[in-house]
Each structure stands twice: as C-alpha cells, then as structure tokens.
Amino acid sequence: xxxxxxxxxxxxFVVVTVIVFSIILFPPxxxxxxxxKTELDALSFxxxxxxxxxxxxxxxxxxxxSFLRYIVNSLIVASTNTFVSLALGSLAAYGLARYxxxxxxxxxxxxxxxxxxxxxxxIIPIYIIMKKLRILDTPWCLVMIYLTFNLPFIxxxxxxxxxxxPREIEESALIDGCSxxxxxxxxxxxxxxxxxxxxxxxxxxxxxxxxLFALILTILYMKExxxxxxxxxxxxxxxxxxxxxxxxxxxxxxxxxxxxxxxx
Amino acid sequence: xxxxxxxxxxxxxxxxVFFIAPAVVVLLGIVIFPLxxxxxxxxxxxxxxxxxxxxxxxLENYATILFLDPYFRTxxxxxxxxxxxxxxxxxxxxxxxxxxxxxxxxxxxGFLRTSLVFPSIMTPIVVxxxxxxxxxxxxxxxxxxxxxxxxxxxxxxxxxLTALPSVMMADIWEWTPFMALILLAGLQALPQEPFEAAxxxxxxxxxxxxxxxxxxxxxxxxxxxxxxxxxxxxTFDLIFVLTEGGPGMSTEILNYYTYKYGFxxxxxxxxxxxSWLLVVIVTVIAMILIKTIRSRGIYAAGG
Numbered sequence: 001x002x003x004x005x006x007x008x009x010x011x012x013f014v015v016v017t018v019i020v021f022s023i024i025l026f027p028p029x030x031x032x033x034x035x036x037k038t039e040l041d042a043l044s045f046x047x048x049x050x051x052x053x054x055x056x057x058x059x060x061x062x063x064x065x066s067f068l069r070y071i072v073n074s075l076i077v078a079s080t081n082t083f084v085s086l087a088l089g090s091l092a093a094y095g096l097a098r099y100x101x102x103x104x105x106x107x108x109x110x111x112x113x114x115x116x117x118x119x120x121x122x123i124i125p126i127y128i129i130m131k132k133l134r135i136l137d138t139p140w141c142l143v144m145i146y147l148t149f150n151l152p153f154i155x156x157x158x159x160x161x162x163x164x165x166p167r168e169i170e171e172s173a174l175i176d177g178c179s180x181x182x183x184x185x186x187x188x189x190x191x192x193x194x195x196x197x198x199x200x201x202x203x204x205x206x207x208x209x210x211x212l213f214a215l216i217l218t219i220l221y222m223k224e225x226x227x228x229x230x231x232x233x234x235x236x237x238x239x240x241x242x243x244x245x246x247x248x249x250x251x252x253x254x255x256x257x258x259x260x261x262x263x264x
Numbered sequence: 265x266x267x268x269x270x271x272x273x274x275x276x277x278x279x280x281v282f283f284i285a286p287a288v289v290v291l292l293g294i295v296i297f298p299l300x301x302x303x304x305x306x307x308x309x310x311x312x313x314x315x316x317x318x319x320x321x322x323l324e325n326y327a328t329i330l331f332l333d334p335y336f337r338t339x340x341x342x343x344x345x346x347x348x349x350x351x352x353x354x355x356x357x358x359x360x361x362x363x364x365x366x367x368x369x370x371x372x373x374g375f376l377r378t379s380l381v382f383p384s385i386m387t388p389i390v391v392x393x394x395x396x397x398x399x400x401x402x403x404x405x406x407x408x409x410x411x412x413x414x415x416x417x418x419x420x421x422x423x424x425l426t427a428l429p430s431v432m433m434a435d436i437w438e439w440t441p442f443m444a445l446i447l448l449a450g451l452q453a454l455p456q457e458p459f460e461a462a463x464x465x466x467x468x469x470x471x472x473x474x475x476x477x478x479x480x481x482x483x484x485x486x487x488x489x490x491x492x493x494x495x496x497x498x499t500f501d502l503i504f505v506l507t508e509g510g511p512g513m514s515t516e517i518l519n520y521y522t523y524k525y526g527f528x529x530x531x532x533x534x535x536x537x538x539s540w541l542l543v544v545i546v547t548v549i550a551m552i553l554i555k556t557i558r559s560r561g562i563y564a565a566g567g
Contacts, residue, residue, distance in 0.1 A: 013368050020361055024379050024441055027394045028386070030405055034397060045403045046411070088287045095283025107284070109554050114295050116550040118498045120519055121539040124526045125298035125305065128312070148294050151287060180279040209387045233397065236390040247378060247385055254381050255449045258442065259491060263449060263484065 028240070035233035042229050057230035058238070067235060077139050078207035081146040082200055088147075089154025090196065094184050096155065097162035098170070108159060115152035115260060122148055146210060150203045156260055157202075161195030162188060198253035201246045208242060299543075306536035313530045325537035336538075338513050339521035342428065343497070346517050349432040350439070351492050355485070357436070358443025363473075365444070366451045377445065384442035392505025395434040396421070399506070421507050424514040431506050431515050435499065443488055450484030451477070483556070490553040497546050518542055 034042050036053040061067045096108050126145060130136045169191075170183050178186070189196070247254070255263055306325055308318040329336050365376065383391065398405045399420035407417040420430040458476050467475070478485075498519055503509060509516035509524065516524070522542060526535035 010368075013364050016364055017368060020364075021376075021379055023437070024383060027398060027437065028382070031390070031394045031397060043403050046408050047403065047405060088290055092284045092287035095280040099280035099283070101280055104280070107288075109558070111287075111291065113547070113550050113554060114291060116494055116546060116553070117295075118519060118539070118542045118546050120498075120500075120522050120526070121302065121543045122295060122298050124522075124532060124535055124539055125302040126294070127526075128305075128532060129298065129301065131312075144294060147290065151291060155287060174276075180275070180282070184283070205385060209385075229397065232393055236387075236393045239387045239390055243386060244382075247381060251377055251381075254377070254385075255446060258381070258384065259446060259487065263446065263487060 031233050032237055034229055035237050037230070039228075039230055042233075057234035061231050061234050061238075067238075071238070073139055074208060077142045077146070078204050080139075081143045081150060081207045082204045084143065085147050085150040085154050085203060086196070086200055089151050090158045090189065091184070093155045093158030094162050094188060097159045098167065098188075108156070111152045111155050112260065115149055115156065119149065146207045150206060153206070153260065154199055154203060157199045157257065158192070158195065160256070161192040161199075164195075165191045195253070198250040198257070201250045202253070202257045205243055205246055208239075302536040303540060305533055306540050308533045310533040311530055312532050318533070321533070325534050326541075329534070329537055329541065335513065335521065339516050339518045342513065342515065343517040343519075345428060346432060346435075346499070347493065347496050349429070350435045351489065351496055353436055354440045354443050354492060355489055357440045358488070359447055359485075361440070361444040362447035362451060363477075365448055380441040380445040380448075382441070383438045386438075388438075388501035389505055391434065391438050392502050395430075395437075395502070396506055399430055422511065424511045427507050427511055427514045431502055434502055434506065435496075438502070439492060439495075443492065446488045447481065447484060450481050450488075454480050486556055487553065490549060490556065494546055494549045494553065497542065497549075518545075 035057055036055065037048070037051055038054055038056065041048050041051045092111075096104055123145075126148075127136070130141050135141050165188065170187055173183050173187055174180070250257075305318070307320065307322060309321045309324070310318045401407060401417060401419050401422065404420070406420060410417055418426055421427050454477070458480065459472065462472050462476055497517075499517060500519055500523065503515055503517065503520050507515040509520045513521075518538070519542060522535055522538040525531050525538055529535075
C-alpha cells in the first residue's frame with residue numbers, strides 16, 4: 001500500500017516538474033521559432049507550428065542594420081571591462097582577504113553596498129559629467145561605467161575564493177624572500193584560477209547584458225516605425241548565444257554569483 | 265641590517281594599502297564623487313536643455329516631491345503594488361518548486377540548474393522582447409491560449425487595467441526560477457541529523473516541514489527575499505520594453521519615474537533628488553541584507 005502511494009506521489013512530482021520547466025522554457029523557444037519564420041508566418045494567427053524554417057532574418061540583420069557593429073562594440077566593451085575590473089578587483093580582494101587591518105571588514109561591506117545601489121542614481125551625475133567632458137558617445141565611457149557595478153562584485157566574489165585557499169603556502173613563500181606582490185601573482189592567483197575564470201565569465205555576462213547604461217549613453221534606440229519581429233527575435237537569439245554558452249561553463253558558481261556571495 | 269629588517273616589517277604591515285588602494289581610488293572616483301555631485305545637484309534647480317546655470321533651491325526639490333507632486337505618489341503606489349504582486353508570489357512559487365525538486369532529486373543536475381538559472385541570467389532586454397511577443401494582441405501566444413480556452417482576447421500591455429499585472433507576470437516568470445534555485449541550494453546544504461532524529465521520533469511529513477525544514481531554511485529565505493526586494497526597486501528593462509511606463513502612469517514605478525525626469529524631461533536637479541530618495545530606500549534594505557549576511561554564515565550547496 002505504502003509502495004503505491006509513494007509511486008503516485010512520485011508521478012505527481014514529476015508531472016509538476018515537467019509543467020514548471022515547460023513554463024520556463026516555452027517563451028525562449030517561441031522566440032527562437034519566431035526568429036526562423038518568414039514575416040508572413042510570424043504574423044499569422046493562430047501561430048503556425050509547422051512551417052518552412054528560414055535563416056533570412058539572421059542574414060538580413062547582419063546585412064542591413066548596424067547590428068554587426070553593435071555586437072562588435074558590445075564585445076569590445078564587455079571584454080575590456082572584464083579585464084580592467086578583474087585586475088583592480090582581484091588585487092583588492094586579495095588585500096581584503098589576507099590582511100586584517102582596522103576597518104577591513106567594514107571596507108568590504110562598504111564595497112558590497114556599492115553593488116546594491118540603484119544604477120539610476122549614479123547614471124544621472126555620470127551622464128552630466130561625461131557630457132561636459134564630451135566623451136558621452138565613446139565606448140570608453142561605457143567601460144568606465146560598467147566598473148561601478150562590476151568592480152564591487154569582483155572584489156566580493158574573489159575575496160571569498162582567496163579566503164578558501166589555505167595561507168600556509170603563501171606564508172612559506174614570504175619567508176623564502178618573495179615579495180608580497182610576487183606571492184599574489186605567482187602563488188595565490190593560480191590557486192584561485194577556477195574561481196577567477198567563473199567570476200570573469202559572470203562579469204562578462206553582466207556587461208554584455210547591461211542595457212540601461214548603453215541605452216542612455218550611446219542612445220541606441222531600437223524604435224522604428226512598427227516592429228520587425230523577424231529582426232528583433234533574431235537579434236534576441238544572437239544576444240543570448242554567448243550567455244547560454246557561458247552559463248553552462250560556470251554552473252558551479254552561479255548561486256554564489258547571483259546572490260553576490262551571500263550564499264556560500 | 266636592522267634598518268632593512270624594520271623596512272621589511274613596515275612593508276609587510278602596510279602591503280594591504282598597495283593591494284586595496286587602486287580599487288578604492290577608482291570607486292571613489294566613479295561612484296562616490298558622482299553621488300556627491302548628484303546630492304549637490306538635488307539641492308539645485310537645473311534643466312539641462314535650457315540655457316542657464318544651476319539655481320540654488322535648498323530642499324525645495326525634496327519638499328515638492330514629498331508633499332506636492334501627485335505623480336510621485338502615483339509612482340510610489342505603483343511601486344508598492346509591483347513589489348506586493350511579484351516578490352511574495354515569486355517566493356511562494358519558488359519555495360514550492362524547490363521543495364518538489366528536492367523530493368525528486370537530492371542533487372541539482374545540470375539541465376535543471378541551467379533551466380532554472382536561465383531566465384534570471386538572460387539579457388533583460390531579450391526577456392522584454394520575448395514577453396512583448398507573447399503579449400502581442402494580434403499574433404501573441406497568450407491570446408492564442410485564451411482563444412483555446414474560449415475566452416475573449418485581452419489587450420495585455422495596452423490597457424491600463426491589465427498593463428501592470430502583465431509586467432508583473434513577466435517579472436514572475438523571470439525571477440521565480442531564481443528563487444527556486446537559491447532555496448533548493450539552501451535545502452541541499454541543510455544538516456541531515458535533525459531529519460533523521462525526526463524520523464526516529466515518528467514525525468509526520470507535515471511536522472518535519474513545519475518544525476524542521478522551514479526554520480532551518482529561514483536564513484536562506486530571508487536572503488532570497490531581501491535580494492529580490494532590493495532588485496525589484498530597480499526594475500527598468502522590462503517596463504521600458506513592454507510599456508514605457510504606460511498606459512498613463514499605470515506601470516511607472518519610482519525607478520522609471522526618476523529616469524523619465526532625467527532623460528525625458530531633463531530636470532536634472534529634480535531627478536537627482538528623486539534618485540536620492542531611491543538610494544535611501546534601497547540602502548535601508550541593503551543594510552538589513554548585509555546585517556543578515558554578517559551575523560551568520562549562510563550556506564547553500566555549491567550549486
């Protein structure tokens with residue numbers, strides 16, 4: 001008897017799980033389906049489930065719009081930002097993890113609180129200052145702005161990784177006469193390499209995803225007369241490709257990353 | 265030799281300055297300085313398009329916002345409706361999903377985890393595009409489903425009555441899996457002893473849930489709710505893509521209202537004052553969150 005109720009329960013659980021994951025996955029799948037439809041098929045109602053797929057939208061989007069330039073710019077901005085913020089951030093994270101000085105913990109939490117600030121509060125003044133300096137439309141301006149939220153994030157993440165490494169190895173190297181910086185670069189950094197890679201990928205995704213800043217600073221309006229669903233959905237899918245690939249690479253660190261290291 | 269040694273120990277003692285200084289200087293430059301700039305600006309009257317400089321107005325901007333601006337009150341109301349309509353639902357649904365998944369599998373396998381994390385790590389503007397597609401009154405999937413159920417079609421994001429719930433529904437889709445993932449990770453990191461003891465004592469499943477699972481999980485729950493609460497105040501992309509705050513002001517939360525004052529009306533002084541109010545609200549939540557993290561180590565299984 002207990003066996004059958006257990007079995008029924010299990011079936012119910014599996015059914016619920018399937019429903020939940022269908023709800024999660026259906027909208028992005030529909031996005032993809034729309035992106036490989038012709039304009040006529042995309043606009044038909046009820047939606048067509050069987051149709052001849054086309055890559056026309058993808059070809060067109062690269063040909064006719066400034067999409068390619070935008071993608072390349074996003075890539076440049078995201079990678080430059082990732083590199084700069086990693087360099088600054090892991091140095092600071094190491095300092096905070098390894099040296100306990102007066103106020104070191106307060107400093108860590110101050111840095112974390114910067115990450116939590118509403119972006120619009122920093123954007124308004126930065127927008128004005130950049131406009132005054134006439135660097136509003138340059139990618140450098142975006143690189144700098146992304147630092148405001150990525151740098152605190154890296155410090156906080158990397159601090160956790162450095163704290164997980166036993167410090168004995170570093171101490172013996174210091175006794176052997178290595179300088180503090182050499183110890184950081186040649187011993188500590190290689191030891192946290194997996195964490196560093198995960199953090200780098202998360203920061204890359206954040207920069208890639210960021211829209212608010214890009215919108216306001218480079219005024220990239222996607223407004224046209226009427227929406228071309230083919231272009232829009234194809235563009236959406238292309239934007240998602242790096243995110244999906246990278247997410248799969250760093251599964252182990254996602255919870256930590258998405259909760260700003262609040263959960264270990 | 266003695267001097268060299270004391271230099272060495274001096275270097276050792278203050279090495280942290282060398283490590284930390286670059287990041288702190290950069291943060292001061294790109295965050296703290298702009299914030300002080302905007303605080304100063306919030307005490308002035310300044311329209312960026314009109315010629316003319318800043319006019320000192322003291323606390324006038326704040327007084328206007330708090331006591332005279334009826335639109336601010338509307339935005340505040342919309343913000344709280346938005347929070348009430350999303351965060352508790354995300355939490356309840358997320359907890360349900362987490363508990364069910366925990367019963368099926370003790371380990372988060374790759375596919376489950378990737379799907380759960382997918383909506384929250386997706387490019388937010390693409391989430392907006394997806395839901396704009398779903399909500400489209402002419403060819404959208406949701407009206408098709410309504411038709412299958414023999415219900416009349418809705419003008420989802422286009423009518424003042426359904427616009428806010430529509431944005432909330434997209435938000436719930438985006439963030440419920442995130443809640444579920446965090447709570448599931450929390451469940452998997454719980455110690456096993458209390459459950460074994462309960463089993464020995466013959467506790468029912470409902471009792472185990474009520475008296476062991478939920479209390480043990482509460483630190484993770486608090487963190488999850490606080491993070492969502494804090495981020496909800498910052499919702500922008502979904503609203504921008506789906507409704508641009510409309511129709512009327514029906515989906516205009518405080519964050520969007522601030523953006524509009526700055527970058528549509530170009531009242532930079534007023535917008536700065538609004539943004540500082542937002543900073544105060546979010547900081548209060550952030551402080552509670554940080555205090556929670558600080559007071560106890562909160563553990564979740566590595567995934």
